[in-house]
Amino acid sequence: MSESAIITIIISGILLGGIYAVVAQGLNLVWGVLRVINFAHGEFLMIGCYITFWFVTAYKMSFFITPIVSFLLLGALGFCIYIGFVKPMLGTEDLEFNSLLLLFGFSLIMSSGARVAWSPTYRIVPVSYGSLQAARLSLPLNYLLAFGIALLVTVLLYLFLKKTYLGKSVRAVVQNKDSATIIGINPNLVYGVSFAIGCGVAAIGGSLISLIYSIYPDMGFPFAILSFCVVCIGGLGSFWGVFLAGLAVGLVESFVGAFAGAEWEPIVVAVLLLGVLQVRQILAR
Amino acid sequence: MAEGILQGSNVTKNFGGLVAVQELDFSVRQGEIHGLIGPNGAGKTTLLNCISGFYPYDSGVITFKGRDVSKCSPPMICSMGIARTFQIPRQFPDETVLDNVTTGVLFGGSTVSRRNAKRDAAELLEFTGLSAKKASLAKELPIPGLKRLGITVALATKPELLLLDEPIAGLNPTETVAAMELVKKIRSERGITILMVEHNMKVIMNICDNITVINFGKKICEGPPEAVGSDVEVIKAYLGEEYKEV
C-alpha cells in the first residue's frame, strides 16, 4: 500500500475521530454528572443531521447556521426531557435500569418518528467544499471543516467546564454532589444544564456528520454505540481521555475500513472496548 | 516479640502519590483485644482494608497465622478466618435481619443446609442481642442496630480474627457501653481475637490489652494502655497537651 494511501487513512481517521470525540463528550457529560446513560444520544445526533438537511435544502440557509440551530433546539428538548422524566427518577434505587429503558423509549419515539415523518430514504446534505490537494494527498474539505468545527466545540466545552461558574458547578457536582449542594450549588440546575448540553452537543455532532455520511432515521443507534465505546475507553468523566479515545476509535475505524472492510468495524471496536475495560480492571487492582 | 496471630512488617500502601500506610510494623496476639488508634486520615481504615483483602498493599507483608494475606480476595480472607465490619455499616438492606445473618452462615466457611443455617443465625442473633428484630428488614434498623447486625454477620462466618472499624462512632454513651460489653463477650465466650479501630480514647484505654498508635501512616507507639497513654509522642500527636487522665 502506498505511503500516501496510509497517510490518507491516518488523516481521515483522525478527522473522523475528532467528530466522534466531540459527540462522545456529550455522553460523557451526561453520564459523568447524572450517572445516567443517555440511550437516545444517537437519536439526538440523527435529528441534528436532519435539521441540517432540511435547513440547507428547504430553507436554503447556510450550513454554518445549522449546528447552532441543532444545539439550541435539541438542547431545549433535552432539558424538557430532563425536567419531565429524568429528574423524578434521580436518587431512586433502580436508576440505571430505569434510565436505560426510559431513554430507550425516547430513542424509539424519535427514530420511528423520524421514519414516519421523513421516510426511510437516504438523504445527503448537498454541501460540498471540494477537496484540498496537498502533497499528493486529496482530502475532502468537508472532513476538514467538520473536524475544525468539532475541535472548536471541544475547546468551547472545555472552556465552559473550566472557566464559567456553571461549568465549575458541573465539575463540582461530578466530584461530590453533597458537598456541592452545601456550598450553594443547585444540583438540579446543574443536572438539567448538563443533560441539555449533552443532547445539544450530540446534535452538533449530527450536523457535522451530515457533511460526511448519508442520513437515515435509524442512523442514531450505531453512533450511540460508538459514543458509548469511546466514553468507556476514554474513561467515564475524563475530558481528555474521551477526546483521545475518540481519535483512537476514529483511527481504528479508518484502518479496519481500509484493510478489512467497513462491515468489520463494529466487531473490532467491540473487541477494543472489551480489551480496554479488562486492562483497566486489572490495573485498578 | 512473640509472633502474633496477625503480624505485619514494613507494610506500605500508596494511593497515587499519597502514602496512606508507611513501613508499618504491628503485631496482634491471639485472644487479645487490640486497639488501632490515630487521628483522622492516619491510615487506620486503609490498614484494615489491606488486611481484609480490599486493597492490595504495595510492599511489606501481612501474615495471619503465618500465612501471607497479600493477593487474597475477600472471600479467601473470609475462609482463612478473618471477618470485619465497616466504618459506615453495611448490610443487605432489603433482606430481613435473619436472612442477613443466614447469608453469612451459608457462605462463611461451613457448608450447612439452609434450615440449619437459619437456626444458627437465630442463635447468633440471641448472642448479639438482636433477636427481637430478626424479622425486620435490615434497612429499617437504626444505627446501633446496624452496627450490631454487622458484627453478627461477621461472626456468622466463624472467624478467628474480627476486625472492627469504628464500632462506637455515632453511638450514645448507653449504646457505647452495650457495644463494648458485646465486644468483651465475643472475646471471652468465643475466644475470637479482636482488632479494633477507634477514636474514643476512654473506650480504647478501658477495653484493649494492647494498642497500636499510628499517625500519617506510621506507627508511633505500640503497647499496653498505660504505656501508650504516657508516651510523649502519642500525647503530642493525638491526645493534645490537656489530656492527662488515662
Next chain:
Amino acid sequence: MLNKKRLAIACLAILVAAVALLPCYTSGYIVAFAAIVLMFVVLSQAWNIFSGFTGYVSFGHHVYFGVGCYVSAILLSKYGISVYLSMVVAAVAVALLALIISGPTLRLKGAYFSLSTLAVAIAMHVLSLNIPGLTRGGKGITLPPEYHLLGFFYVMLIFALISIGLAILVRNSKIGFAVSAIRGDEDLAASIGVNSFKYKALTLILSAILWGIMGNFYAWYVTYMHPSDAFHILRLVTAMVGVLMGGVGSIGGTVIGAIAFGFLNEVLWARFSTIYLILLGIVVVLIVRFAPDGLLKGGQRVIQKIRAGRE
C-alpha cells in the same frame, strides 16, 4: 391459611389448563398470539433470573436468542435434524458463549457491564452478517417450511412453566441467597465468603440457555431467519419492560408484566401498524416514568393518592 393457598393453586391450575386448551376453542390467530406472549413470559423470567436477581442489568441478552435462532436455522436447513436435538445443541452453544462472555464482562460494574454486553450482542449481529458461508449473511436462511403452530404453542407453554419453576427454585436455593447478597451489597457479600463471580456466571448461563432455547424454537416456527430478526434489540427491551411492569426481581410480577405487555404490544401492532413503534416508545416512557417499581406498586400509589385527595 391452608385453604387460601390451596385455592390459589387450584385457580392457577385451572388457568393453566384453560390456556393449554386454547387451540380447542379459539382461532389460530389467538393461539399464535398466545404462543408469542408465552415466549415473552419465558424471556422476561429468564432475564429476571439473571438481571432481576443479581442487579446486573444485561443489555445484550438478545445475543443468546440470536445464536439459538441460527443454531436451529443452520442445523434444520442443512442437516434436517429434529428441532428438539437442535435445542440441545443450542443450549450447549449458548451456555458456552455465556461462559466465555462472563469472563471479561462480569467483573465490570454497573454501566460498564451493561454496555459491554451490548457491544458483544452487536458484534455477534455484525458477525452473522459477515460469515455468509455459515449464515448466508443478509440473505437469511430458510428452514423447512412446515406449519408448527401447535407444536410451538405447547413448547412455549411448557417452557413458560419451566422458567417460572426455575426462578422459584433458584430464589429458594443457596444460589438465591448468594445473588440477593450480591444485589444488596456485593463487597459485603465478598467479605462474608460469597464467590460472586461464580454465582453471577451460574445465573447468567441459566438465563442464557433459556433465551437460546427460545431462539431455537422461534426460528423453527417462523421458518425464515436473518440477522436483524435474530438479534433484534426490541425483543430484549420487550422482555425488560415485562420485568419492569411486574417489579424487578419479582417472579410472579414478571409473569403478569410479560403477559400485560404482550397484550399491549399486540394491540398496538394490530391497530396502528404505521406508528406502532412510536406508540410503543411512548408506552415504555410512560410506564417507566409513572410505574418504575412495577404496575402493582404504581397502582397502589395511585389509589393512595386518590384516597389522600378525598380527605
